[in-house]
Amino acid sequence: MIVELISLILLWFGIYYIVSLSLNMEFGYAGIPNFGKALSVLVGAIAVGGILDRLLMLYFGVGGGLIEGSTYATSMINDVIASNPLVGIGILILSIILASILGFIVGAIFILPSAKLKEDYLGITLLAISEAVFLVCTYDLNIIGGYYGISTPDILAFVSGEYRGWVFTGIVLFIAFLVYLFFERLLNTPFGRILKAMRENEDTVKAFGRDIMKLRIKTMAIGSAIGAIAGALYSLYTVNIVANAFTRVEWTFFPFLMVLLGGKGNNKGVALGVLCYVIVKVLLDVYKYDLKYTLNIPFEPVWLSYILFGVLMLLILYYKPSGLIPEKPILTPPMKKKIMEISNNK
């Protein structure tokens, strides 16, 4: 049981860490209130489901609608993967590439309203765009199968069932680690600094020659590309895509919670925030029944778990209103060197 719990926690840690890291760059660093984060995750799913699946259907010559067609096409590719793991890995890489390209493009377009809109107005507009796309994808069955959903290839068809979860968790953690390294490298630099400056005061940044719009576009393109990777991974994990699984609550609000819990503008803090969230959630999911029986409450433990979850989150916020690990200044190597010099001189 413990083993399964750990696997579960690690898997979700990995997936949410990828989403939260990208959100942290957009929101924690650049100050863009991206309440449409779920869109980038959905885009990842569209890359896998809407594009890759169609390619597979073409390749195998499966006709008919997307919903049934994808079932047959993926079933065929799964047979191939089962005997040739390389194909599975190839599909994983292909999915990630497709997702990040599509995410990159969508992110760059998605932020364009920010040319005119500020803060709350921008935040709600991003939310609205994301929600509109979500609803269209849910009701229109031709994009990714809507509420029926479509199948995606099982990249681990060669791994036997009981180990599949572990292997996939490993893959997710590995990719999350790469994403972490990427962001650390990308953001502990003048780029990260200028993003924070933009968050703090746009006028100053403008007066000193930076094009705010370009910076935002770059940020959101990268952020959405990474978010899309998480979406692709999730789709590959569940081996299918159901459009209404990409809700704003699960993929926007909770990641925001994780980022703020951990401490925005701090990639390590965010890791802690994600971990806290996932652990609390999983443990509550599991142990709430014991609570019910020990406390003898007259209603379903589900409700209790919602209440407790909310209370715990509030408590963490009380205890650490600027996150578990607060933001730290960006110190580039030359800054570190110079500061060392000064403190030695003292």
Next chain:
Amino acid sequence: MEILRTENIIKYFGEFRALNGVSISVNKGDVTLIIGPNGSGKSTLINVITGFLKADEGKVYFENKDITNKEPAELYHYGIVRTFQTPQPLKEMTVLENLLIGEINPGESPLKALFYKKWIPKEEEIVEKAFKILEFLKLSHLYDRKAGELSGGQMKLVEIGRALMTNPKMIVMDEPIAGVAPGLAHDIFNHVLELKEKGVTFLIIEHRLDIVLNYIDHLYVMFNGQIIAEGKGEEEIKKVLSDPKVVEIYIGE
């Protein structure tokens, strides 16, 4: 030689005409001062020149290029840098970071940021420079303090320091020494003179005449959105300042 010229700038806020046909000319390497009663449109003029407000009519030329209503970011690349009357600190960032923003580093492009070699040299250079400026502004002991937690005068100093980080052709300063201790204010203007020697042009708004008059070459007086007097050189400036109209509206008895 003229570096900046405005022609008949008109600017409305709603129905209110804040600038009513302002034409000024600034010579390269001069320190030009604009004075005028509160609300006469000085800051508005500067905001139009630096692209933070769009002129309703009129033209702005910099080095004979038409820069009317260009974006602030673009003007920076023409060589114009400015400070704000109300300081605009990057509140959650350190004083040092606030200064470093003054110079553009190639590492601000996400692609180059990934390759340290592309930006470390520049970074070393600007860090060095930033500490020198902090030293001068008596802020070096506060380099790691958040800018939002500075005193009013210190914020003003950071604002100036950031402008000094760059090597622009022209620095536009909106009341740079309001709230700055008098001694340090003199120091700052002495530094202005140093930079002027190197050919930097200054366009400045300031009310503290007791301090700034010793350092300027050229004076404009604004009133109700118009230029009402101008003087170049010590003699003329004196004359303008003793003009009864100027005394009445601005200097007082």
Next chain:
Amino acid sequence: MILEGAIIYSNLLVLLALGLTLTYITTNVPNFAQGSYAIVGSYVALTMLKLFDISPYLSLPVLFVVGAVVGLVTYLALKPLIKRGASVEILMIATLAIDLILLGVIGAYSEILSAIVGSTQAKFVFANLDFSLFGFKGILFVSTFVIILLLIGLYLLLYKTKFGIALRASMENPSLAQTVGIDVEKTRLFSWILSGALAGIAGGLLPFMQEIVPATGGLIIISIFAASIVGGLRHISGALIGGYIIGVSESLITYYLASAFGTGFLVYGKVISLIIMIITLLVTPYGITGVDWKKVKKMLSTS
């Protein structure tokens, strides 16, 4: 018929958006729990109906009070954070946590109520209880009346009384507000209470229009935000205008689109209202009430 529905729906959105705008104006917190506040009100109204046989219209005063208590409790929960100078985002996320708590409470309560009443109370409407007047539904009159009353009251309060100015002042700059002698604590408390009370009222009326389940709050919050924002977050009349834009586009415009392009469009009501909101915001970046009409007039007269 279609117009009537659209007006009622808009009215309810206005009511909900009013509360949201109010806490936003006065405490700067975008309250994600606003929807659930209303649902608390709905369940209380249901309780009054089931246990004491009191019509939901008559229980509005009670709902006002209950809503006020919910607002108060939320504020007390947020207070330590506000005191510690938490950022707007942190507060917003905290309201999300509160929303979750409310969902849990509502869900648990609905079960307990079901047990008492003897049938499942997880989902309900009041539409069948409504009266009708001149061939129109009662809710049309009641909601319109409540809105007019509240708008006038709020307008007078916020823009015409000293206390109203104090409310807005303490949001903008609490420490300066203290220097002029405003007890910032009290003003915040008041606006949360009032906002909760407004939501309570909205909660009593909402079931006349749509089905209520414990999660309804989370489902409607986007429409509430949309209404509040498209009208302009800084002014209470923004909620009025916004509520109508969102409400009317969700029903009326959707209906006309559907009759022009096929009934398939009918499911896209929310999408259409969101798109209209986005377009409106792109034209008027600070919401409708943020438009500088003098400037527009000048632009029109010069062109």
Next chain:
Amino acid sequence: MIKVKNLNAGYGKLQILFDVNAKIEKGKITTVVGPNGSGKSTFLKTLFGLTKIYSGEIIFKDKDIAKVPPHKKARMKIAYLPQTNNVFANLTVEENLKIAGYVLNKDKVKERIEIALNVFPELKDILKRKAGTLSGGQRQFLAMGMALVRDAEVLMLDEPTAQLSPKLAEVIFEKIIEMRDNFGLTILLVEQNAKRALEISDNGYMFVSGRVAFEGTAEELLNHEKFKEYSLGITAI
């Protein structure tokens, strides 16, 4: 009027003021000068209760008010004009003035606003404008006007003439003198326009690094070595 004893205060864990002792005499103008960041504003904020006090006493009318919350101090007829963010940007000029008289009754407010508008007639034309759209100087005299509306006994002003034209700055200084001489107000002034400020003051303090570096009459301070050092620059990059 106000007596400060061994005051230690700061922001959170960061101590700014160290063992400050001071006396603000009734009906007199006391001016505080000092380099940027020396703790002048912090001193005023501390008196008003906007910072964290670690130890020390603030005696006002024989009572220790160190722990009294700011909004109550406003009711004790202590007024404070902050250095920055001293108007409500989203309220109109009129609303700003009204709210300044929050603790007064309606008629009194009207009367005081009348007085303030007479001192700053420039405000009359812009009553309906949002304070956020004012020029720097206009904002400053709105803030001063708000201080006047308050009808206080003790007035603490943090750089009231910053950003004002020389003419208006002089008007302010004259008003300050008038308030002392005609209304008997106690005034605590922080100024970087130090020379002029000390010329009109009775007593002077100089702060350096959060400590009182000089205490005496204004005249003594004007002629003191330390003051010269502070007002004439010497360093360069």
Next chain:
Amino acid sequence: TQKQEEENVIKVGLLVDLSGGLATYGNNEKHICEIAEEKINKYFEEKGIPYKVKLYVEDTKADPKVCLDKMQALHAMGINFFLGPMASGEVKNVKNFVNSNKLVIISPSSTAPPEAIGCAKPEDKKYIFRFVPTDNFQGNAIGDLAKELGLKNVIVIYRKDAWGDGLEKATVEKLKANGIKVIDEIPYDPNIGDWSPIIQTATNDISGKGNDTGIIFIGYEEVATLLAQIKDDSPLLNYKWVGCDGTANSKKVIEEVKDKAIKVGLYSTMFYSETDEAEKLKEEFKKRGYGEPDQYALNVYDAFWVGAISYAEMLNESGKYDADLLAKKIKENAIKYSEGQFGVKSVTGYIKLNEWNDRASGNYGIFAVTKDGWKLVGIWDSTTGKISWQ
């Protein structure tokens, strides 16, 4: 000892929507499972079967992602057998987790065809049972019912989700085959706030049509809200309405819009079994203050029984959890259970599963709203397609 006790407990997960749009159904399923839990435990005790069942309820909010999250958590607690989830999208989202971890689930209400939930071959669905026939059955029943009612033209109003969409398609197909003209197909958003666009559209469609026209409503209890919002003098109330198992026997309809429902009849199809077992269960359900159980609640009740019995047999035979054995047992026991071989009776009639493990049997009762509430007015025979009116 505790450990022993633990080993003798058969943990059963129930994945339902408790807080979202399907909350009443979720609650009904939950309550009926609680009744089943008691009865099964009593039955085990009487028969000397050394196990106890224990129910773990989770709220999925009808969100496929949440559904998978919860299933993962429950599985981590050692639960291998699940009742639910409710929607086809949810079933699809957990499908792979079920297969790779060898869990067994029985959904009481997912009706989409197997290919639509990602199963290319019966092998893919060997652990996924559905105790509800796919949409064709009920679609045929509704189509035939419309014909029997003498309808020549119909408007179909349907819920836009996997459940409503599937049933609508099947129904329309049958309607057309029966020579009935479908004037319009009007979808509605499951989270709909204002019904007036739907009402207005339907009114426009129907204006001037003869009384051989009808309205087919494919959705859940929101029909009560819809009817409540239709004005008393609306022309829509002059036509016959046909519902489905989502509306049949809805207590809300009786409580909230009985008069209007009587006026339009609201002929609704529902799984029919001759056993009086169902009646007894309904009685018990009502007695406990839960109201009227819906079709899906009855399905899950049977699913629980079959699952529990099979689980116990599996443990007896192999001593541990064995998915393949359990699946095999469920398939066999479904029939035995329907035939009453265990001494308890099915409440939903004969449960025959096809090669996809989906239910492939069943007659439909036709219920209508009368002055005395819901009444069985006819029975549709799945083999003949004929309706025998009562």
